[in-house]
Amino acid sequence: MGAVTVSGLKINYRVVGSGEPLILLHGGFGFDSRSWSPQFDALGDEFNLVAWDAPGSGGSDDPPESFSMDDYADTLAGFVKAIGLPRPHVLGLSFGGALALALYGRHSSLPRSLILAGAYAGWAGSLxxxxxxxRVQMISEDITQPPEDWLPxxxxxxxxxxxPREMAEQTLALMSGIHPRASLTMLRAMANADLRGILPDIDIPTLVLHGDLDARSPLAVGKELHRRIPASQLVVLPGVGHLSNMEAADAFNAEVRTFLRALD
Structure with missing residues (x-):
């Protein structure tokens, strides 16, 4: 576990493996770098995996309440610079997928490739x-209550x-670490983000990876990302929900490995 300071915020992160650098961007709802454990276990033999705790997640500091998706993207760019990563591949899931797109929109020379898993072009851009x-109304009301009363x-x-039941229990345990105030900040950033204008300009290799049973980001959202991003690849994981990196870790890891190997 490491930590750096970016724009006055302490950012925690985890590093595993060696090889081509691959940044892992987790989703919202209390998730943090620990949600990438299935990737740490399987992909560290070939890639240098770096998973951050986004501002307001895990062990990282909470951001100002005014933080927008652009602010998250700028902080991510500062984080990559602070740890000295040379042009990494960027894999984002859910909120992390939208963040990967925002990063490209503001710092297009930084990522070498994009992997968008269960992603959105922001909620305003995809829903x-x-x-x-x-969603905003429901989560804003729920988050004022004890996590055990509403997260399930x-x-x-x-x-x-x-x-598997054990996977569901582990997922709830991860989600229970939610930072309520900071999660409202992340919620507003995601709800207001419309990143559709970025999509046609993406000129780096991009993989859209989506579970066909995703209830949070329906498959139609992934297909629309694929349609709008030139020369992107779409891979649909059958029988899989939103957290495809957990629920179908073997298939997910195989698709990530195949995509990145092909770039070499």
Whole structure:
């Protein structure tokens, strides 16, 4: 575990393996660098995996309440510079996928490639306005309560019913580390982000990786990302929900490895 300071914020991160650098960007809802354990275990033999705790997640400092998606992207760029990574590949899941797109939009020379898993072009850029409003209202109300009272109802949106019970329990344990105030900041950033204008200009290799049973970011969202990003690849993981890196770790890791190997 390491830590650096970027724009006055302490950012925690984990590093595993050696080889081509691959930045891992977790989702919201209390997730942090620990959610990439299935990738640490499998991909460290070939890649230098660096997973951060985004501002307001895990062991990192909470950002100002005014933080936007652009601010998260600029902090990420500062983080990459602070740890001295040469032009990394960038893999983002859910919120992390939107963040990867925002990073490209503001710092296009930084990522070597993009892997967008269960991603959005921001909620405003991928979901109907009424659905965005529904999510914001529901989460804003729930987050004021003890995590154990409301987090379990979001689990079906993360994993399918066929996910092992132990995996569901581990996922809830991860989510229970949520920073309530900072998660509202992340929620607003995600809800307001519309990154569709970036998509046609992406000229680096891009893999869109999506579970066909994803209830949080429906497959139609992934297909639209693929349609708008020139020369992107779309891989659909059958029978898999939103947290594809956990629920189908072997298939997920194999697709990531195949994609990155092909770039060499």
């Amino acid at each position: 109907p306005a009424d659905e965005v409003q529904r 109802k979001y689990l079906p949106g993360m994993l399918t019913e066929s996910a």
